[in-house]
Amino acid sequence: MVRSFPNIVITGTPGTGKSTHSSLLASTYSPSSSSSIHPLRQIDVGVVVKKEGFYTEYLEEWQSYEVNEDQLLDHLEPLTGNKAPEPKDSDEFDEAELIQAREAEEGDERGGLVLDWHTCDVWPERWVDLVVVLRCDHSVLWERLEKRGYPLKKIQENNEAEIMGVVADDARSSYPAEAIVELRSQESGDVEENVDRIIQWIHAWRTARGLE
DSSP states (O other): OBOSBOOEEEEESTTSOHHHHHHHHHHHOOSSTTOOOOOOEEEEHHHHHHHHTOEEEEETTTTEEEEOHHHHHHHHGGGSOSBOOOOTTSTTOOHHHHHHHHHTTTSGGGBOEEEEOSOOTTSOGGGOSEEEEEEOOHHHHHHHHHHTTOOHHHHHHHHHHHHHTHHHHHHHHHSOGGGEEEEEOOSTTHHHHHHHHHHHHHHHHHHHTTOO
16 A cells, blocks of 8 residues: 555644644645545544544543554554555665555545644654644643633643653654654644644655655
8 A cells, every 4th residue: 555645643742732733634625726626535543533533541530541552543543554655866776655645635544634732752754754743832731721721730730741851752753854843832823823834844745756
């Protein structure tokens, strides 16, 4: 399987706007200005985990699930496209892979997953073409989590994680530096600006591989 659209991880501390970014990206991007097709698929991992029962227990203290990662990965792998085609100017470029990617554009194996979750290191490197780490000032984050009704202990834990850059560190330890971008997500116009930037990256990724 060779994917025709990149798989994108959108991650960050809870409250940084992952779902807002992911939803807008999946609904906005199309392969060309004349196309009405929206090939990206937002995967709200928390929703999938609860819906499919991919957890071993519910942690009442933290109001979160202990995820069965093996079940989650097995569920998503058929949708990933498994392998990205190489750029046309690469020594490893394979015309046969490009043909496979073109044939996959309207199938379930096309890739184009937008993986929306607060952690990122669970995803195999071969799945991932871009990791977007959303960052937010900790005081803004605190207010957002209060509005969500998070218990104080959970707000403090997430606030500290954002200050320490835990999610960004996890991304850097799991994926190549060139696959990671950190984007600010705290002011009203940040979401649209960030999504526009990601869409430009997708077009460049597909153009480099002869898919646009």
